[in-house]
Amino acid sequence: LDEGTAEGVRAEMHFPMCMRNLHENLKRTHHLKHFGRLQYGLFLKVLGLPIEEALIFWRKSFSGHTDDQFIKRYKYNIRHSYGLEGRRANYPAKSxxxxxxxDQPGPTxxxxxxxxxxxxxxxxxxxxxxxxxxxxxxxxxxxxxxxxxxxxxxxxxxxxxxxxxxxxxxxxxxxxxxxxxxxxxxxxxxxxxxxxx
Ligand code: SF4
Structure with a gap:
């Protein structure tokens, strides 16, 4: 998924348009809002992205944040979506x-x-x-x-x-x-x- 690697480009080629759009927005703005992170993050999880790599992927993608901000704002939710925090539920990807x-999207x-x-x-x-x-x-x-x-x-x-x-x-x-x-x-x-x- 790293945009700089052949593997990353090849992976994106397999994505449906909803996920290509999320991926491209993430690359362009270095951020996704809550429902975007959820939709894309669960898709990547079910595609086989392990939690360790998911944390690296999101950390790199959110390059405008400090480590401290990333840990405080996002790390818990990423781990939560993998069933490693809170209720420890194994959340499926959205159909x-x-x-x-x-969760109809707004203009931003x-x-x-x-x-x-x-x-x-x-x-x-x-x-x-x-x-x-x-x-x-x-x-x-x-x-x-x-x-x-x-x-x-x-x-x-x-x-x-x-x-x-x-x-x-x-x-x-x-x-x-x-x-x-x-x-x-x-x-x-x-x-x-x-x-x-
Ligand atoms: Fe295709 Fe379903 Fe994604 Fe819409 S939500 S782009 S129909 S995969």
Missing amino acids: CQQILMN DSHGCPYRHFSHDNLQMALLSMYSSQGLTEADLPEIMHTVRTEAYHVACTRVYEITHATQNVRKGNGIGSGETVTHPNQYAEASRALEC
């Missing part, structure tokens, strides 16, 4: 349904689902900026935006998965495997990673 329906937030929560203009710009290196072109936008207008956000996300994995023989209708549509960001990332194996 698409939860991301779409709960970066959590949520871009297909639902971005303006249509911003969504199209972000799709091209994030995915043109993975084969998405302007010609793909009308179909994706039509799906977004019918509020079938997970179908739009699935179509983007198909387009960006076309070089790995994923075709329209294949979805993330066996025709399945995206219902969870981790399922998207796992399906993408599995294609590399």
Whole structure:
């Protein structure tokens, strides 16, 4: 996940748009607000990021903070999300349904689902900026935006998965495997990673 390593770039290639957006905001602003940290942090945990590496990752990412500020403001919550503090619950990562329906983002937030929560203009710009290196072109936008207008956000996300994995023989209708549509960001990332194996 370190932006300076090939491994980090490759990892990001497998992320659905909600997580790419959080990752890019974190890189740009060196901060995420509470629900952004929660959405992204639990996704990374379920993806397999161990607590020790999670603490290093968040510490490096929040480069505008002193060690003391980081420990006081964020360390407890990161450990908490790994079930190491408080109730010691093993919190699952949020599903698409939860991301779409709960904790609606405000204008300065970066959590949520871009297909639902971005303006249509911003969504199209972000799709091209994030995915043109993975084969998405302007010609793909009308179909994706039509799906977004019918509020079938997970179908739009699935179509983007198909387009960006076309070089790995994923075709329209294949979805993330066996025709399945995206219902969870981790399922998207796992399906993408599995294609590399
Ligand atoms: Fe993320 Fe789900 Fe939205 Fe795709 S449909 S961007 S996985 S919340």
